[in-house]
Amino acid sequence: MFQGTRIVYVLRPMTQINENYQKLQAGYLFPEIGRRVAAFQSAHPEADLIKLGIGDITLPLAPAIVDALHAAVDEMGHEAHGYGPENGYAFLTDMIRAHDFEKRGVSIAADEIFVSDGSKQDSGNIQEIFGTGCSLCVTDPTYPVYVDTNVMAGRTGEADAEGRYDGIVYLPANAENNFMPGPPEERVDLIYLCSPNNPTGAVASRENLQQWVDWAQNHGSVILFDAAYDAFIQDPTLPHSIYEIEGARECAIEMRSFSKRAGFTGTRCAYMVIPHEAMGRTASGEKVSLNALWNRRHATKFNSVPYMIQKAAAAVFSPEGAEQTAAQVAYYMENAGRIREGLGSAGFEVFGGEHAPYIWMATPDKLTSWDFFDQLLDRANVVGTPGSGFGPSGEGFFRISAFNSHENVDTAIDRIKKAFGR
Numbered sequence: 001m002f003q004g005t006r007i008v009y010v011l012r013p014m015t016q017i018n019e020n021y022q023k024l025q026a027g028y029l030f031p032e033i034g035r036r037v038a039a040f041q042s043a044h045p046e047a048d049l050i051k052l053g054i055g056d057i058t059l060p061l062a063p064a065i066v067d068a069l070h071a072a073v074d075e076m077g078h079e080a081h082g083y084g085p086e087n088g089y090a091f092l093t094d095m096i097r098a099h100d101f102e103k104r105g106v107s108i109a110a111d112e113i114f115v116s117d118g119s120k121q122d123s124g125n126i127q128e129i130f131g132t133g134c135s136l137c138v139t140d141p142t143y144p145v146y147v148d149t150n151v152m153a154g155r156t157g158e159a160d161a162e163g164r165y166d167g168i169v170y171l172p173a174n175a176e177n178n179f180m181p182g183p184p185e186e187r188v189d190l191i192y193l194c195s196p197n198n199p200t201g202a203v204a205s206r207e208n209l210q211q212w213v214d215w216a217q218n219h220g221s222v223i224l225f226d227a228a229y230d231a232f233i234q235d236p237t238l239p240h241s242i243y244e245i246e247g248a249r250e251c252a253i254e255m256r257s258f259s260k261r262a263g264f265t266g267t268r269c270a271y272m273v274i275p276h277e278a279m280g281r282t283a284s285g286e287k288v289s290l291n292a293l294w295n296r297r298h299a300t301k302f303n304s305v306p307y308m309i310q311k312a313a314a315a316v317f318s319p320e321g322a323e324q325t326a327a328q329v330a331y332y333m334e335n336a337g338r339i340r341e342g343l344g345s346a347g348f349e350v351f352g353g354e355h356a357p358y359i360w361m362a363t364p365d366k367l368t369s370w371d372f373f374d375q376l377l378d379r380a381n382v383v384g385t386p387g388s389g390f391g392p393s394g395e396g397f398f399r400i401s402a403f404n405s406h407e408n409v410d411t412a413i414d415r416i417k418k419a420f421g422r
Contacts, residue, residue, distance in 0.1 A: 232261075
């Protein structure tokens with residue numbers, strides 16, 4: 001009855017995706033850690049886990065910040081505060097200029113500051129003002145957002161077997177160069193630097209940053225400088241801002257955050273500085289202000305950080321706020337010192353922990369980063385971060401965060417030593 005009948009399948013047109021996302025390696029690092037931890041907890045509900053993995057704060061907001069939030073909410077109950085200035089309210093940017101820069105002998109204009117809701121977003125969004133053909137370099141290991149957002153934008157080719165993307169220059173950061181490498185041999189357009197460094201905990205010297213600034217000026221490159229952890233620098237002679245370095249205003253953009261310095265990871269406030277002298281070029285060679293480009297992008301895609309959050313951020317600079325947040329930073333740095341000393345004295349090879357809330361340790365017994373993660377979780381019930389998640393040169397290393405209580409940190413140190421026979 002059906003002889004000679006043909007069935008024809010018609011492919012319906014579908015919206016094409018951005019295929020650059022297909023190049024990304026597996027999932028983002030921290031969700032994968034969360035997946036493995038959740039699976040372990042499901043299988044071992046009795047386990048008392050100590051989490052020293054993701055770099056999230058554990059202390060509550062400082063009282064001065066809480067008071068400022070309450071006052072701002074009360075104020076908004078009887079006075080309207082709608083859309084704020086895209087670049088930030090003057091009461092906050094004036095504080096930023098005075099306390100983060102003028103005290104260090106650096107002059108920053110009000111319209112060179114762009115208040116935002118996080119440095120993670122800024123480090124990803126800033127690449128929108130640069131051409132898709134721009135080349136880039138990162139120190140390796142590095143904060144994954146620098147790499148992944150450029151992959152998403154189409155600036156790279158595929159990743160090789162070790163996870164290095166074609167089109168990115170990787171600069172190995174190791175003990176030999178104090179985990180702060182110098183410039184590459186070949187020219188690149190965009191340079192991502194982070195000091196104090198996430199994940200290694202290293203901090204750049206003035207000499208190292210001057211070398212980078214001189215190189216960037218000579219090659220017409222732009223430095224994207226992430227200073228999210230500057231509050232953790234213990235040595236006052238070390239630079240907190242790249243603008244302390246001669247010539248940086250012509251070639252550097254700086255990102256800074258309230259997340260770790262003042263516990264704003266759940267509150268969200270940061271800012272970026274783009275000096276008027278920083279320039280890019282069109283394809284025809286015409287100079288263009290990077291400040292003007294970002295101002296246009298910021299005003300188009302962002303409606304300002306909420307009024308009460310900016311009030312809270314301004315409270316960080318008050319005498320009470322500065323004292324209270326400094327005490328919180330000191331608390332975390334005490335943890336970092338305990339981890340560094342406790343594991344180091346037990347024979348583990350450790351780095352960092354002196355100017356940043358992270359300890360970078362070599363995995364014992366030549367374990368891979370993820371194998372050590374799994375063994376640490378299973379044998380010690382401690383969560384950390386595999387170094388390979390930060391780049392190929394992170395393989396064989398492990399990041400431990402100092403964000404937790406003194407008690408939990410001490411317990412974690414004892415568990416790690418016992419689990420690995422130290």
